[in-house]
Amino acid sequence: MPYHRYRPVHERVQVPLTERTWPTRRLTEAPLWAPVDLRDGNQALAEPMDPGRKRRMFDLLTGMGFKEIEVGYPSSSQLDFDFVRHLATPGVVPEDVTVVVFTPARRDLIERTFASIEGMSRVVVHLYTATAPTWRNVVLGQDRPALRTMIRDAAAHLxxxxxxxxxxxxxxPEVFNLTEPDYVLEICNDLTALWDASPDRPVIHNLPATVEVATPNVYADQIEYMHRHLDRRDAVILSVHPHNDRGTGVACAELAVLAGAQRGEGCLFGNGERTGNVDLVTLALNLHAQGVDPMIDLSDIDEVRRVVEHCNRLPVPERHPYAGDLVHTAFSGTHQDAIKKGLAHHAKRAADLGVPPEQAPWEVPYLPIDPADVGRDYQAVIRVNSQSGKGGIAYLLHTRYGLELPRRLQIDFASVVQRATDGSGEEITAEQLWQLFHATYLAPGEIGALAGWNTVETGPGAHEFTGTLRDGRRLSGAGNGPLSALTAALAADGIDVDILHYAEHALDPGRGSRAIAYVEARVNGTTCWGAAQDTSVLTASVHAVLAAVHRII
Structure with missing residues (x-):
């Protein structure tokens, strides 16, 4: 590959910062959020949003708690212009929400933009111009002084x-991250003075990594340089707008906030040109996972995702951080076992603290946040395929069907599941697991059960079992309990049965509920498991022994 055609970023732009402080800082509060789904996200769609989808996206953003929303590029199309005019209708924009409109540095387009916001209050007019050398020379045909004058004239017209x-x-300053720092600083300070920024009427200087070209630490250095040198710093809101060309947009945004940025622009789930804008959902939930209030509501993340998918007509990938269908799901056996134990420990810890589980401190392996925080339940946390282990299988059978499998039965059934899934490699559902468990351990006892049987206590510690096989043969045996009497009866018929483990539990609450029994037995020298369920614990126990026997005989 012709890697020699490309220059490293430090040869393209200088970062005059030597004593950086951002590496020692911590994120302790959320930045100001400014979603750009309706402008930057929309312009990246193959099929831009129609008015209905735009309004639905706007209502979603306000409902989530965003207070500053970029709503369009009104000079670019009649559709965007009309949508901004729609927002000018009294009562459409909540009183605590500020709308942002986007305009290039051209007088006619600026005037068209102002026409779109006629009659509106709480508006930010967002002026942009590309400032990086390649854009100046190739796209705009302007040198540094000429472009600086053009920007000042446009700002004065605003x-x-x-x-x-x-x-x-x-x-x-579009493509800030490839623009000479001293030049960006000159322009920003020009506009701060021209617009007479003050703490009660601050200007926003938004510094985009329009095309991501470097590791996130370089962007952080650039932001800290601006943070230190901007004039009237208390009258400037320093904003960032990372893209995701290198796949590190989230890291760029987080390090930029450490470096002094106060505001972040991006899109829900990272929609945008090329590889997208930074994902505000991931940024917000990263803060949540660190114990910091993200200041937006993601408690029903599936509804947020459904609306965004509808409006963008693009799917959110199954592995997308926090929101994808599979992000809280484990297929690996070791992960499943750890999660199962972690959830049990969490429930016990909550009980010990005397608080509901959703209020107890969260420390569950492999789950950075509680899925319930974003409106997910635990049914999809553990899913089973050929890689899964006993813990995940047991968890699904317990949560869906109430089974509490003994440990050795978990191991035995895991091998059954692996044999069933190895051929296809496909996922197996909880319902399919139950069907496989039933066919393996319960059905043999149901199919091969005795035609009739009875057990009586003949004296202290003495029991007698009698039964009739379906072919008419009689069984009879005595022992110190019903099951030992049954094994004696089977031995008399030539079937050597040694019960190695027995367990039972109720499947339903209350009197008359079903019980299930599990039996591990050595039958004619071969060890296997059987299970059975019945409203009678004794009946379930007898049929579980017979299930194990009929799996061998």
């Missing part, structure tokens, strides 16, 4: 059109 209305300003 200020004139805004007058004394409730409008604030935002500037994005």
């Amino acid at each position: 200020a004139r059109l805004a007058g004394d209305r409730d409008i604030r300003f935002q500037f994005s």
